[in-house]
Amino acid sequence: VNAYCLDATHNISQRSDEIMYTIVIRDDRLGRGFPCGYMITNDQSVGPIVQWLEYLKSEGMIVDPLQFTIDCSDAETNAINNVFPGCAIQYCLFHVSQAWNRQIVLKVKSNGSAADNRLLRSEVLTHLKTILYEEDRGQFLLMIDEFIVKYEGSQPEFIRYFRTNWCTEAKYNVWSRAYHPLEFSHLLTNNYIESWHNQLKSVFL
Numbered sequence: 001v002n003a004y005c006l007d008a009t010h011n012i013s014q015r016s017d018e019i020m021y022t023i024v025i026r027d028d029r030l031g032r033g034f035p036c037g038y039m040i041t042n043d044q045s046v047g048p049i050v051q052w053l054e055y056l057k058s059e060g061m062i063v064d065p066l067q068f069t070i071d072c073s074d075a076e077t078n079a080i081n082n083v084f085p086g087c088a089i090q091y092c093l094f095h096v097s098q099a100w101n102r103q104i105v106l107k108v109k110s111n112g113s114a115a116d117n118r119l120l121r122s123e124v125l126t127h128l129k130t131i132l133y134e135e136d137r138g139q140f141l142l143m144i145d146e147f148i149v150k151y152e153g154s155q156p157e158f159i160r161y162f163r164t165n166w167c168t169e170a171k172y173n174v175w176s177r178a179y180h181p182l183e184f185s186h187l188l189t190n191n192y193i194e195s196w197h198n199q200l201k202s203v204f205l
Contacts, residue, residue, distance in 0.1 A: 002066040005033065006076055007092075008044075009197040012205065017042040021049065023056075024196055035196050037061065049079035057083060067180070071095045077174070091175045093132055094191075100128050100162075107158040124151065124158070133177050140178035 005024040012020045023037035039052040056062045067088040070076045072095050080089055101121075108124050110116040127147055134140040144167060152159040166175065173179050 002064065004062065004065055005069045007071055007194070007197070009201070011201065012040070015042065019044060021052065022196065033196055044075065046075040046078045049075060050082050053079055053083040072099050088180065089174050090180055093175070096132065096175045097125065097129055101125055103158060103161050107161060108155050132175070135177050137178040140176055
């Protein structure tokens with residue numbers, strides 16, 4: 001195994017500050033996620049994640065991982081980079097688009113009615129999702145430039161946010177499909193782990 005999904009979930013106990021981290025691998029025979037590691041903590045900083053990953057590494061449970069798929073979490077990103085330097089990180093594309101959409105709702109506005117606003121916001125998000133799934137790196141970079149040129153005059157606030165938070169080489173490496181090997185195309189989202197957390201809480205707990 002050289003690719004993993006890592007995610008946290010809340011509401012696992014009556015203590016509201018507790019969260020559970022899970023690591024899931026993909027069972028190639030069944031095409032389903034298989035949980036293989038857990039940590040429960042009330043500390044959502046990077047420290048506990050580093051300690052947990054260090055333990056799994058020292059016990060030989062995770063050896064030379066090539067990729068982790070995670071949500072857009074700075075704590076998880078920093079922990080993986082600390083324990084497994086050089087390991088690729090793939091942001092869950094569903095959570096990337098969610099993060100964009102939250103900012104689109106706040107920052108993208110037309111000069112028309114509420115219906116015009118909804119239409120424009122849907123257009124912007126659809127354009128970004130097309131960029132998100134582009135696999136050719138040259139075409140991806142061209143599409144980024146075209147998107148910025150198209151909207152920077154009418155939507156400067158959103159374009160500033162997009163450029164600052166998503167348009168660096170380091171950020172492309174965690175969210176762009178064009179920057180990741182095709183062998184991990186089945187791990188573009190954390191669906192395997194989200195499904196397991198849902199079963200865990202709704203059935204077993």
